Amino acid sequence: MGNSYVGAKQTTLEQSVVMTGVGVHSGAPVSITLHPADAHSGINFLVVSDGRDVEIQAHCDFIENLTLCTVLGSDCGAEVATVEHLMSALRGLSIDNVMVEIDNGEVPIMDGSAMPFVRAIEEAGIAELDAPRRxxxxxxxxxxxxxxxxxELxxxxxxxxxxxxxxxxxAIGRQKFSSDMNPGIFREELARARTFGFMAxxxxxxxxxRALGASLENxxxxxxxxxxxxEGLRFEDEFVRHKALDAVGDLALAGSPLLCSYKSYRGGHALNAKAIKTLxxxxxxxxxxxxPSVPATVTEHHNEGRGAALLAAANYAADRN
Ligand SMILES: [Zn+2]
Structure with missing residues (x-):
């Protein structure tokens, strides 16, 4: 799997793609459509509330609740729940701008991992926009x-x-996952790891x-x-891989990709959100x-005077897989 879409320019989807499933909390059928969006618009959710369309920005300022899943909301009371695995797939594949149209208040749980979203994004295709990634x-x-x-950030x-x-x-015990992240690593090492819970x-x-849509299918x-x-586990340490997947999605609520190392011990959505908000x-x-819109190699060899930040960004853009 190449990483050609981790680059200096912002991305969106080439075309819209529809997904259907059930909400893990509502148990109700739900359909979402991922649409291409303009540069600098970020990830936004389009929901219908009281008969009118409301946009909710995927940003930590709009987190309403983190008890069971990540719920985003607007001032007027519109909400979208269980955004975390979709956000993880979008950030994991370095997609900057998407409008997520959603017909029933909750992103479908699919198989409990980020892989169905990864496949949908790849089916839609990834388009580069003529704007520098920020x-x-x-x-x-x-x-x-x-x-x-x-x-720690x-x-x-x-x-x-x-x-x-x-x-x-x-059944879980002590597990650790450490890795640099890029689309290839995200897809191979994290995307398939499913959410987990205790029967009690x-x-x-x-x-x-609550959790009316939760089943052994997801x-x-x-x-x-x-x-x-x-069917057992997909990875021997699937639990910590899912926690890493969640962290990628939660950190995406910073609104822009991060240049950082994130370490957490026994963390979850609430702790991850607190880290981003504190930052x-x-x-x-x-x-x-x-x-800047120049290839990483040119940046490294001819723009040394432009500072470490630029090198850092170029470093992130390099294909490491
Ligand atoms: Zn999760």
């Missing part, structure tokens, strides 16, 4: 903590994820009318320290870096 470059470390969990010439989890159940929790949620379920899905609230901690 990164958020981390200038100083940001650390957040919560109940023995922590997350560190300056880095690229985009790297280091996630560690530690569960009591021997699921039964409680069902009783409360969740790795653990009961009495055993994975009960008949963006500290204007000394980051800056925007545009990537």
């Amino acid at each position: 990164f958020i470059k981390i200038l100083k470390p940001i650390r957040v903590e919560e109940d023995g969990c922590w997350g 560190l300056p880095y010439n690229g985009f790297r994820i280091e996630v560690e989890i530690d569960f009591e159940t021997p 929790d699921v039964e409680g949620l069902w009783a409360a009318g 969740t790795v379920a653990i009961d009495n320290d055993t994975v009960i899905n008949r 963006l609230a500290d204007s000394d901690a980051w800056t925007y870096v545009d990537v």
